[in-house]
Amino acid sequence: MKLADDPEVEEFRAQFAAFLDAHLPEEAEARERAGSSAHVPAWARRWQRTLFDAGWLLPGQPPEYGGRNAGLPQQLAHLEELARRRIYHSFNPQGLGIIAASLLTFGTEEQKRRWAVPILRAEITAALGMSEPEAGSDLAALRTRAVADGDGFVVNGQKIWTSGAHDADVLLTFVRTDPEAPKHKGISALLIPTGTEGVVRRPFGSIAAEDDLDFNEVFLTDVRVPRENLVGPLGEGWRVANGSLGHERTLLWLSYAERLEDLLLDAADAGAGQEWYATLRMDLTALRLLGYRQLGPDRDPAEISVLKLLGSEAVQSASLHVLEAHGAEGLEHPGRTGPYHHMHHEHFISSWFERYARSFAGTIAGGTSEIQRNIIAERILGLPR
Amino acid sequence: MEFELDEEQQLLRRSVRETVTKVRGRPEKQQWETYLRLGWLEAPPLELALILEELGYAADPTPFLATATWFAPLTGRLPEGSGTAVFDGIGRYVLDADRADEVALLTHRGVTVVPGAELAAERVPVLDPHLHAAHVDADGLVAAVPDLALLGLAATCVGACRRVLDLVLDHVKQRVQFGRPLGSFQAVKHKAADMHVAIERARALTHFSALTIAEDDPRRADAAHMAKAAAGECQRLVFRHGLQLSGAMGFTWENELQYHLKRAQACDLLLGTASVHRKALLA
Ligand SMILES: Cc1cc2nc3c(=O)[nH]c(=O)nc-3n(C[C@H](O)[C@H](O)[C@H](O)COP(=O)(O)OP(=O)(O)OC[C@H]3O[C@@H](n4cnc5c(N)ncnc54)[C@H](O)[C@@H]3O)c2cc1C
Numbered sequence: 001m002k003l004a005d006d007p008e009v010e011e012f013r014a015q016f017a018a019f020l021d022a023h024l025p026e027e028a029e030a031r032e033r034a035g036s037s038a039h040v041p042a043w044a045r046r047w048q049r050t051l052f053d054a055g056w057l058l059p060g061q062p063p064e065y066g067g068r069n070a071g072l073p074q075q076l077a078h079l080e081e082l083a084r085r086r087i088y089h090s091f092n093p094q095g096l097g098i099i100a101a102s103l104l105t106f107g108t109e110e111q112k113r114r115w116a117v118p119i120l121r122a123e124i125t126a127a128l129g130m131s132e133p134e135a136g137s138d139l140a141a142l143r144t145r146a147v148a149d150g151d152g153f154v155v156n157g158q159k160i161w162t163s164g165a166h167d168a169d170v171l172l173t174f175v176r177t178d179p180e181a182p183k184h185k186g187i188s189a190l191l192i193p194t195g196t197e198g199v200v201r202r203p204f205g206s207i208a209a210e211d212d213l214d215f216n217e218v219f220l221t222d223v224r225v226p227r228e229n230l231v232g233p234l235g236e237g238w239r240v241a242n243g244s245l246g247h248e249r250t251l252l253w254l255s256y257a258e259r260l261e262d263l264l265l266d267a268a269d270a271g272a273g274q275e276w277y278a279t280l281r282m283d284l285t286a287l288r289l290l291g292y293r294q295l296g297p298d299r300d301p302a303e304i305s306v307l308k309l310l311g312s313e314a315v316q317s318a319s320l321h322v323l324e325a326h327g328a329e330g331l332e333h334p335g336r337t338g339p340y341h342h343m344h345h346e347h348f349i350s351s352w353f354e355r356y357a358r359s360f361a362g363t364i365a366g367g368t369s370e371i372q373r374n375i376i377a378e379r380i381l382g383l384p385r
Numbered sequence: 386m387e388f389e390l391d392e393e394q395q396l397l398r399r400s401v402r403e404t405v406t407k408v409r410g411r412p413e414k415q416q417w418e419t420y421l422r423l424g425w426l427e428a429p430p431l432e433l434a435l436i437l438e439e440l441g442y443a444a445d446p447t448p449f450l451a452t453a454t455w456f457a458p459l460t461g462r463l464p465e466g467s468g469t470a471v472f473d474g475i476g477r478y479v480l481d482a483d484r485a486d487e488v489a490l491l492t493h494r495g496v497t498v499v500p501g502a503e504l505a506a507e508r509v510p511v512l513d514p515h516l517h518a519a520h521v522d523a524d525g526l527v528a529a530v531p532d533l534a535l536l537g538l539a540a541t542c543v544g545a546c547r548r549v550l551d552l553v554l555d556h557v558k559q560r561v562q563f564g565r566p567l568g569s570f571q572a573v574k575h576k577a578a579d580m581h582v583a584i585e586r587a588r589a590l591t592h593f594s595a596l597t598i599a600e601d602d603p604r605r606a607d608a609a610h611m612a613k614a615a616a617g618e619c620q621r622l623v624f625r626h627g628l629q630l631s632g633a634m635g636f637t638w639e640n641e642l643q644y645h646l647k648r649a650q651a652c653d654l655l656l657g658t659a660s661v662h663r664k665a666l667l668a
Binding site for chain 2: 001003004006272273275277278279281282283286289290292293295306309310370373376377378380381383384385
């Protein structure tokens with residue numbers, strides 16, 4: 001254990017910082033905002049490609065996938081540097097962080113070339129079709145059926161909450177291929193291009209605004225999908241799903257730390273002299289420390305649940321304190337609550353109410369807080385199921 | 386930074402736990418001599434925090450905490466025998482002041498050390514039978530609490546909280562009601578999970594505080610407040626859930642849970658509760 005920074009990591013960070021200084025898009029160029037989590041404005045596509053070509057998109061990957069084979073501490077430094085400057089890593093976070101990453105782990109060479117690289121180069125965008133009306137926390141209860149037919153599958157069913165689906169080119173969809181098998185065994189992962197006949201997407205508003213369109217219902221009716229779009233072996237979809245979520249999770253805590261850091265800065269006035277502000281600082285420090293610890297060898301993956309629970313809940317209670325500290329002024333919506341940054345519009349246009357409301361994405365999506373507590377109790381503390 | 390315990394530190398933690406388990410129940414003096422012989426009083430801050438966590442885990446009855454984290458940082462040396470210090474400016478509830486061989490006093494003239502026998506110290510009756518706290522009568526006291534003293538209480542508190550959680554886990558895994566182990570009920574699981582997260586959070590901040598003291602990092606004062614506040618917050622949750630989940634059994638004198646609950650609570654109340662240190666962090 002030591003406080004000192006690793007000189008190799010700092011050298012890496014300095015290189016990335018120099019790259020950002022030299023290549024960050026100009027403000028005038030970066031006016032257009034993203035409409036959903038799979039809508040990437042043209043300037044942002046160019047920017048993502050610049051990162052890809054220079055090996056600064058996913059530094060942990062080899063150069064052909066936008067990286068430079070960097071280790072975990074370096075990947076952390078990379079994300080920290082983006083956060084410090086309030087730059088989004090990608091305007092299609094599910095595409096970059098989950099779908100392309102799963103394809104790089106489970107996909108064939110052809111799938112990597114045809115789907116992963118274009119997603120990474122922001123030539124196309126992708127959305128994640130896991131949840132269904134009857135399968136939320138209990139994802140393995142999913143019912144969307146894929147029936148083998150000739151050299152492919154015919155898919156019928158419905159997905160919901162599919163962020164950005166209406167703007168996405170392709171969906172990574174989890175389907176039931178074997179209804180006889182136990183519920184975790186009969187699932188497979190399929191890439192379904194959204195232009196395929198029988199795919200209907202209906203975006204709907206979020207808690208923040210009726211016209212804040214990111215959520216989608218996706219109806220799949222007799223959708224024909226070629227066999228080559230099967231990701232991972234048939235019936236191994238549960239493993240792909242866990243792997244897909246696992247990718248993001250190692251460094252997921254960092255996104256909560258970033259949010260806490262932003263709150264700490266943006267709410268400095270409201271927090272002056274308030275005890276909750278001290279708690280916010282403590283949460284942030286503890287989250288970072290536990291996150292660094294998770295970089296060590298042989299960590300139990302269940303410990304990621306500690307980070308997710310601590311981070312998402314801390315963001316939520318901090319956001320509530322900030323909202324309350326503003327009193328009636330907190331009602332104003334939309335509002336400006338953060339500094340303007342042309343690479344990160346969110347806080348500039350988000351009211352305190354919106355920031356609090358959006359904190360529930362952290363405690364609901366990607367495994368709710370209750371599910372994280374179950375995991376901690378059963379897998380870390382050994383309590384019976 | 387690196388935030389994993391290295392192999393030596395992990396080894397130390399294990400050997401401390403083994404030793405403490407072995408000498409438990411022996412006369413207090415023997416326990417004390419064992420700690421001295423193993424050089425624990427001389428341990429640097431991080432190692433000291435690990436030792437104190439284990440001593441907190443065992444509700445250690447010796448004056449180790451006060452000697453290592455109250456007397457030593459104030460005087461810059463170890464006492465002849467055991468020691469404690471008065472640095473709160475008022476001399477109230479001074480840990481072990483009734484039994485320490487040497488007592489350091491912080492006054493406007495600086496630090497003076499007096500033999501414990503010559504000091505007017507009156508032990509205060511407290512709930513925890515193993516805790517010694519005394520009021521000290523001395524002139525010219527001033528307040529300046531060493532970071533290490535806050536860290537010491539925080540680390541002890543974390544250890545005591547961990548012990549409470551471990552006892553609760555044992556209990557709810559074994560006890561069956563409604564035909565199921567209590568630990569299979571989700572209301573129980575979620576309380577246990579929250580206790581675990583609170584302990585991990587407080588422990589991380591305790592280790593951070595120890596590192597900043599060891600390296601005399603400029604963040605050391607803030608880090609000590611954070612550690613003390615986080616340990617206090619943790620204690621609050623662990624006390625409440627820990628006693629509740631133990632049922633009436635936890636309400637008895639015979640059950641050892643009481644010692645650990647009281648130790649944890651005392652560590653929060655001495656030298657300022659969580660709230661006091663949150664405020665200090667904002668100053
Ligand atoms: C902003 C946002 C974006 C999302 N984007 C996507 C996306 O792109 N693709 C996608 O597939 N999905 C997406 N989701 C869906 C998300 O994965 C689900 O919301 C999540 O898995 C929870 O499912 P649910 O909403 O159906 O809640 P439910 O599972 O119905 O849960 C409701 C409540 O019951 C509790 N509960 C459920 N089971 C248990 C249990 N066993 N023990 C205790 N409590 C329990 C939950 O914790 C929760 O509090 C998104 C969700 C949000 C909020």
